Amino acid sequence: MIEIRFHGRGGQGAVIASRLLAEAAFIEGKDVQAFPFFGVERRGAPVTAFTKVDDRPIRVKSMIYEPDYVIVLDTALLEYINVGEGLKDDGRILINAPAAMAAEYKKKLGATVDVVDGTGIALEHGLGSRESPIVNTSMVGAFAKTGVVSIESVAEAVKRQVKRKVEPNIQAARDAFDMVEMEVAE
Amino acid sequence: MRKVITGNHAAAYGAKLSRPGVIAAYPITPQTTVVEYIADFIADGELDCKFIKVESEHSAMSACISAQNTGVRSFTASSAHGLALMHEMLMWAAAARLPIVMVNINRAMGPPWSIWADHQDSIAQRDTGWMQIYCENNQEVLDTTIMSYRVSESSDILMPSMLTEDAFYLSHTVEPVDIPDQELVDEFLPSYEPRYKLDVDEPYGFGSLVMPDNFLEFRYLMAKAYDTAKERIVEVDREFEKTFGRSYGGLVEHYRTEDADYLLVASGTNSSTTREVVDQLRNEGEKVGMARVRVFRPFPVDDVRALAKGVKAIGVIDRTYTYGAFGPFYTEILAALYGQEERPLLKNYLVGIGGRDVRPRDIRDVYKNLVKVSREGLDEEMTWHGLVGPGGDA
Numbered sequence: 001m002i003e004i005r006f007h008g009r010g011g012q013g014a015v016i017a018s019r020l021l022a023e024a025a026f027i028e029g030k031d032v033q034a035f036p037f038f039g040v041e042r043r044g045a046p047v048t049a050f051t052k053v054d055d056r057p058i059r060v061k062s063m064i065y066e067p068d069y070v071i072v073l074d075t076a077l078l079e080y081i082n083v084g085e086g087l088k089d090d091g092r093i094l095i096n097a098p099a100a101m102a103a104e105y106k107k108k109l110g111a112t113v114d115v116v117d118g119t120g121i122a123l124e125h126g127l128g129s130r131e132s133p134i135v136n137t138s139m140v141g142a143f144a145k146t147g148v149v150s151i152e153s154v155a156e157a158v159k160r161q162v163k164r165k166v167e168p169n170i171q172a173a174r175d176a177f178d179m180v181e182m183e184v185a186e
Numbered sequence: 187m188r189k190v191i192t193g194n195h196a197a198a199y200g201a202k203l204s205r206p207g208v209i210a211a212y213p214i215t216p217q218t219t220v221v222e223y224i225a226d227f228i229a230d231g232e233l234d235c236k237f238i239k240v241e242s243e244h245s246a247m248s249a250c251i252s253a254q255n256t257g258v259r260s261f262t263a264s265s266a267h268g269l270a271l272m273h274e275m276l277m278w279a280a281a282a283r284l285p286i287v288m289v290n291i292n293r294a295m296g297p298p299w300s301i302w303a304d305h306q307d308s309i310a311q312r313d314t315g316w317m318q319i320y321c322e323n324n325q326e327v328l329d330t331t332i333m334s335y336r337v338s339e340s341s342d343i344l345m346p347s348m349l350t351e352d353a354f355y356l357s358h359t360v361e362p363v364d365i366p367d368q369e370l371v372d373e374f375l376p377s378y379e380p381r382y383k384l385d386v387d388e389p390y391g392f393g394s395l396v397m398p399d400n401f402l403e404f405r406y407l408m409a410k411a412y413d414t415a416k417e418r419i420v421e422v423d424r425e426f427e428k429t430f431g432r433s434y435g436g437l438v439e440h441y442r443t444e445d446a447d448y449l450l451v452a453s454g455t456n457s458s459t460t461r462e463v464v465d466q467l468r469n470e471g472e473k474v475g476m477a478r479v480r481v482f483r484p485f486p487v488d489d490v491r492a493l494a495k496g497v498k499a500i501g502v503i504d505r506t507y508t509y510g511a512f513g514p515f516y517t518e519i520l521a522a523l524y525g526q527e528e529r530p531l532l533k534n535y536l537v538g539i540g541g542r543d544v545r546p547r548d549i550r551d552v553y554k555n556l557v558k559v560s561r562e563g564l565d566e567e568m569t570w571h572g573l574v575g576p577g578g579d580a
Binding site (some may be wrong): 065078 | 352354369455461543
């Protein structure tokens with residue numbers, strides 16, 4: 001089973017991101033589960049969401065404690081949330097940040113870190129506002145670079161699940177996929 | 187068609203496919219999205235149904251009762267405090283023999299306020315006369331909604347059904363769910379044609395006063411209906427499998443119970459995680475199985491007695507505690523086994539109360555303890571698993 005944990009803030013689309021990723025894996029014939037941390041939803045508050053992907057039926061209903069991947073939608077969270085908590089030894093963290101920040105975050109988190117400018121990409125495609133960019137489709141697109149799902153499946157998942165600005169969201173996912181530079185794991 | 191949807195969406199699909207004529211519901215977390223999805227179906231013209239807006243759950247159930255009395259199939263959904271507010275009308279619906287189907291999202295009762303998974307809300311409605319089916323996954327929620335109408339509306343049963351989903355673990359979690367074709371559902375579930383209904387052309391009286399020389403018989407007839415329901419739930423489950431290719435074991439689902447020395451009894455989503463742990467333990471050579479008690483009312487007494495044969499110990503996992511006693515599933519199983527010649531050691535584990543996350547290691551701990559007490563004798567009859575702070579381990 002591959003387990004992915006999303007960290008975002010209310011309004012950025014972390015829950016939808018977890019569902020998009022599940023849908024993309026489902027399109028590829030996998031069993032999937034996606035759910036938010038069962039909290040009380042508030043705009044701006046930290047949000048955690050989870051996606052599980054497996055070739056066989058997923059039966060464990062608990063949350064994810066030892067993720068294979070972590071996706072961070074907002075770097076402000078890094079100051080007060082240990083996003084790398086429980087990350088598997090060969091796990092990776094994908095962060096929404098400019099490329100220049102990669103080295104700093106890698107040092108801070110002591111893990112394999114990939115970055116992509118999800119905010120820049122989202123704004124370029126008119127997704128959300130500067131104060132509140134909606135980066136979920138960009139981040140899931142970039143995540144496809146891991147090979148857990150294909151970018152084509154992500155595009156199809158966006159078509160199925162996103163109701164507004166479908167094309168800009170797909171394009172944002174594709175741009176992020178093209179732009180992300182995945183660090184080669186040591 | 188397979189879609190990746192939440193348990194609440196699955197419940198809404200189950201309702202839609204069952205073609206109710208009236209839906210009345212009042213929103214409450216974590217049930218709210220059931221109502222929203224149904225509103226979408228109606229607004230999009232996919233469901234031809236009268237949605238009655240009400241000011242409370244008591245009124246929601248009253249509206250369903252009224253609709254059903256006029257011969258119209260009805261549906262509702264609620265949770266926790268909303269379900270509690272329905273209590274009086276739940277009693278009425280059952281004793282008036284109205285086969286209403288509702289989905290309850292299992293949530294803890296406050297105070298302290300909690301919106302998380304716990305079976306206290308539906309267990310507190312145990313004696314209202316509603317059948318109770320505890321679902322394990324989103325597919326089962328959809329399928330059981332359809333099956334429940336078949337069972338409830340049987341002319342020799344005519345009792346309402348409440349199926350439940352654990353808050354968030356099903357209600358807000360997406361999983362792949364097969365949404366059956368409407369034509370197949372229509373074949374499986376014919377339209378609702380009650381023999382007696384409010385009809386000006388053929389008048390009958392309903393809900394009138396009876397003297398003590400009749401009341402007993404009314405209750406006896408309900409008891410007989412419940413006996414029939416035990417068989418019918420199993421039959422309908424089998425028929426459902428023939429049409430849709432899925433079955434849920436009827437009253438009690440046995441999972442790797444063959445030759446098991448130890449049995450874990452679970453319900454709701456706890457059984458899903460337990461299933462995984464049973465596989466792990468079997469791979470490690472442990473002789474353990476799981477019995478998922480799916481139907482709590484009518485309680486499957488005979489099945490439980492059969493299960494206990496040849497087993498060393500049974501650990502009953504409950505997701506709520508009944509004040510001053512034990513977990514509700516444990517109490518029922520204990521009662522069912524009294525008087526049996528073969529009585530394995532029985533122990534109650536309270537696991538996941540108030541939405542405490544249940545991990546595979548929690549179920550493993552339960553199993554380890556069960557083996558231990560089976561060898562060394564009972565340490566305590568009921569364990570509050572994971573207790574921290576006062577009285578706990580940490």
